[in-house]
Amino acid sequence: MKRDTTQQAVVNYSHEKGSVEIREVSRPGIGEDDVLLEVANVGVCGSDLHQWTADHSWAVNYPVVLGHEFGGVIVELGDKISSWKIGDRVVSETAAIINSNSPLSRSGHYNLDPDRRGFGYGVDGAMTRYVRVPARCLHQIPDHLTFEKACLTEPCCVAYNAVVGNSRIEPGDRVVVLGPGAIGILCAAIAKLCGADVAVVGLDVDRQRLKIAEQYQCAAIIGDASSWARQIDGLGADVIIDAAGVSLALKTALELVRPGGQITKVGWGPDPLSFSLDPLVQKNVTLQGSFSHHWTIWEKVIYLLAESKLNVSPIIGGIWPITQWKEAFEKMHHGEVVKSVLKPA
Numbered sequence: 001m002k003r004d005t006t007q008q009a010v011v012n013y014s015h016e017k018g019s020v021e022i023r024e025v026s027r028p029g030i031g032e033d034d035v036l037l038e039v040a041n042v043g044v045c046g047s048d049l050h051q052w053t054a055d056h057s058w059a060v061n062y063p064v065v066l067g068h069e070f071g072g073v074i075v076e077l078g079d080k081i082s083s084w085k086i087g088d089r090v091v092s093e094t095a096a097i098i099n100s101n102s103p104l105s106r107s108g109h110y111n112l113d114p115d116r117r118g119f120g121y122g123v124d125g126a127m128t129r130y131v132r133v134p135a136r137c138l139h140q141i142p143d144h145l146t147f148e149k150a151c152l153t154e155p156c157c158v159a160y161n162a163v164v165g166n167s168r169i170e171p172g173d174r175v176v177v178l179g180p181g182a183i184g185i186l187c188a189a190i191a192k193l194c195g196a197d198v199a200v201v202g203l204d205v206d207r208q209r210l211k212i213a214e215q216y217q218c219a220a221i222i223g224d225a226s227s228w229a230r231q232i233d234g235l236g237a238d239v240i241i242d243a244a245g246v247s248l249a250l251k252t253a254l255e256l257v258r259p260g261g262q263i264t265k266v267g268w269g270p271d272p273l274s275f276s277l278d279p280l281v282q283k284n285v286t287l288q289g290s291f292s293h294h295w296t297i298w299e300k301v302i303y304l305l306a307e308s309k310l311n312v313s314p315i316i317g318g319i320w321p322i323t324q325w326k327e328a329f330e331k332m333h334h335g336e337v338v339k340s341v342l343k344p345a
């Protein structure tokens with residue numbers, strides 16, 4: 001379909017540091033399996049910041065419209081779409097392109113398909129007014145769930161997969177979350193839902209964000225968490241969630257985890273390790289990576305959000321029009337807010 005209408009978008013246009021600006025782009029056309037979504041809200045992800053500061057470790061298809069945490073209203077349907085209608089309120093998964101014939105996709109693990117390309121780096125994302133979305137990515141949300149909250153379904157799903165899918169947490173477990181960013185705090189909130197005692201650990205500069213962690217009834221620790229981790233029987237925490245990513249965090253995790261415990265790594269960091277993994281062997285620790293999410297997790301998380309069992313309001317630091325993306329990015333980058341949310345201008 002040919003369109004000549006344009007829209008403002010937050011565009012990441014090269015691999016140079018700071019290569020993000022508002023550009024006038026064409027409103028996307030859609031294919032027969034797509035819908036056109038009018039974006040209501042879009043969350044700023046740490047990965048959007050990484051592409052802006054050019055310290056990301058994934059390939060970006062420049063120029064690309066940023067934004068993969070979004071929800072909105074369907075305004076146009078592809079010819080083959082019969083299960084959705086104009087006006088449906090939806091959120092979208094992030095796997096914009098997958099190879100549906102790959103063994104991983106066929107077994108429901110399309111999030112791990114090597115051909116997967118996500119919104120905001122592989123294809124144009126949602127920091128604009130209209131975004132093209134394959135219908136298979138969509139999930140309906142109930143009318144009472146606001147888009148300000150619903151747009152954060154995606155980071156909640158990342159956290160859910162790390163804590164529920166890729167860790168085994170039992171009521172009464174002690175869980176340490178390293179890194180008080182949005183994913184870290186959401187991991188902590190979900191570990192609380194699993195019945196764990198949870199501490200969120202950060203640095204001195206994280207004071208503001210750690211206050212938010214306390215709103216989820218988590219202990220907030222600056223620096224050394226070993227006394228909290230060892231408080232019950234002196235052996236360490238059952239589960240460490242590494243939502244910080246830097247190599248040093250894994251070293252800390254190995255110190256804090258109890259023998260036979262688990263470390264789940266959800267944070268990214270491009271630097272090599274500079275320490276021995278022998279404690280992993282000696283303590284018989286399970287080290288598990290966690291990436292992305294899939295359909296079932298999305299349905300669970302939407303239910304938790306809709307029933308207010310998981311409240312994302314404390315992490316939302318403000319809502320900015322996309323034209324003020326820079327202020328929204330900077331506030332998050334400097335840790336003044338945990339999560340910035342944008343809306344079309």
Ligand SMILES: [Zn+2]
Nearest residue numbers: 045046047155
């Ligand atoms: Zn994200």
